[in-house]
Amino acid sequence: xxxxxxxxxxxxxxxxxxxxCASAIRQPEEVLLLxxxxxEGRSLMIDMLGEAEMSTLKESLRETEHKxxxxxxxxxxxxxxxxxxxRLIRVPVRTLVGxxxxxxxxxxxxxDEDVDLIILGKSGKKSLDRLITGSVAAEVEKRAGIPVMTAxxxxxxxxxxxxxxxxAAVSALxxxxxxLLLLGFVMQHGSLLP
Amino acid sequence: xxxxxxxxxxxxxxxxVFSVFNNLVRPPEEVVLLNVxxxEGKSMMIDMLGDAEISTxxxxxxxxxxxxxxxxESMRILDYYRKEMENGGLIRVKAMSRFGITxxxxxxxxxxxxxxxxxxxxxxRKGLDRLIAGRLSKDIEKxxxxxxxxxxxxxxxxxxxxxxxxxxxxxxxxELS
Numbered sequence: 001x002x003x004x005x006x007x008x009x010x011x012x013x014x015x016x017x018x019x020x021c022a023s024a025i026r027q028p029e030e031v032l033l034l035x036x037x038x039x040e041g042r043s044l045m046i047d048m049l050g051e052a053e054m055s056t057l058k059e060s061l062r063e064t065e066h067k068x069x070x071x072x073x074x075x076x077x078x079x080x081x082x083x084x085x086x087r088l089i090r091v092p093v094r095t096l097v098g099x100x101x102x103x104x105x106x107x108x109x110x111x112d113e114d115v116d117l118i119i120l121g122k123s124g125k126k127s128l129d130r131l132i133t134g135s136v137a138a139e140v141e142k143r144a145g146i147p148v149m150t151a152x153x154x155x156x157x158x159x160x161x162x163x164x165x166x167x168a169a170v171s172a173l174x175x176x177x178x179x180l181l182l183l184g185f186v187m188q189h190g191s192l193l194p
Numbered sequence: 195x196x197x198x199x200x201x202x203x204x205x206x207x208x209x210x211v212f213s214v215f216n217n218l219v220r221p222p223e224e225v226v227l228l229n230v231x232x233x234e235g236k237s238m239m240i241d242m243l244g245d246a247e248i249s250t251x252x253x254x255x256x257x258x259x260x261x262x263x264x265x266x267e268s269m270r271i272l273d274y275y276r277k278e279m280e281n282g283g284l285i286r287v288k289a290m291s292r293f294g295i296t297x298x299x300x301x302x303x304x305x306x307x308x309x310x311x312x313x314x315x316x317x318x319r320k321g322l323d324r325l326i327a328g329r330l331s332k333d334i335e336k337x338x339x340x341x342x343x344x345x346x347x348x349x350x351x352x353x354x355x356x357x358x359x360x361x362x363x364x365x366x367x368x369e370l371s
Contacts, residue, residue, distance in 0.1 A: 149343040
């Protein structure tokens with residue numbers, strides 16, 4: 001296999017590409033590591049931007065501090081992955097940074113570089129995150145004409161609810177109970193007024 | 195890798211599957227070849243059936259001519275793939291037929307067999323096939339506990355579709371140092 005494109009971001013699930021590379025795929029000749037910067041953060045706005053607006057956005061962000069932060073973040077992410085990959089598979093890793101819509105960025109690099117395989121982390125596990133950011137993996141899978149692999153570390157036991165859900169539930173319940181108590185108190189007090 | 199599950203739909207997708215298997219995937223010790231026959235043909239109806247209805251449907255169809263036809267078809271597809279794979283090398287191939295909801299059966303078999311990777315051989319390039327294949331791979335990708343590889347053959351319709359889909363330029367730069 002000649003070229004593999006691995007698309008990463010700052011999410012946890014992205015790390016699962018590493019174990020996949022180590023165990024499931026053959027040794028490629030070259031690895032391309034891509035990070036597509038989300039210029040608009042995690043807002044839905046980017047889907048409503050047309051071509052002109054997008055290039056205006058890119059232009060206006062050039063040389064700004066926001067852009068410098070994004071670039072720094074990209075370098076961090078890419079360096080982290082590159083180090084781990086080079087240790088795992090001992091193959092030259094080339095890094096690339098893209099801007100704009102992740103799926104399109106990935107597809108364009110895959111096409112331009114004529115890669116043999118695209119590896120992505122699975123889309124974010126939490127459903128709200130998935131709703132907001134959409135499924136990059138699903139879109140890439142749909143439109144890539146080449147094999148796409150969604151990496152996933154082998155999960156032996158998956159709990160349906162995590163501690164964050166429990167935490168949120170308890171907090172909500174506490175607020176409701178306190179609210180009711182307060183209401184009760186106020187009503188009681190109210191009845192004492194002449 | 196010990197075990198890989200390859201889910202196949204038709205012999206039409208074979209080029210993609212073999213290409214992926216021979217070039218991209220690390221050779222496992224065993225391959226589980228799975229073909230799922232939807233009991234209802236290519237209709238969307240099956241998504242509206244619950245487990246109870248599916249098992250009732252299976253019971254009704256047991257021993258029927260329709261079922262025999264499905265079994266024959268499944269065997270034909272599996273034999274085709276198995277022959278090719280066994281020719282290739284020293285890999286154990288286990289062929290399985292299942293009937294019911296495709297995505298459920300694939301995930302179930304992957305769990306039961308302890309597969310470390312799922313390779314999906316559903317190309318679905320045009321029309322209804324594409325719609326079904328797209329939904330199927332999304333369902334699997336969402337719920338699978340292991341990596342999922344979509345087998346595609348990088349030729350013809352596939353790559354053309356890609357070019358059409360990415361018209362706008364994207365700024366790319368090599369690593370900033």
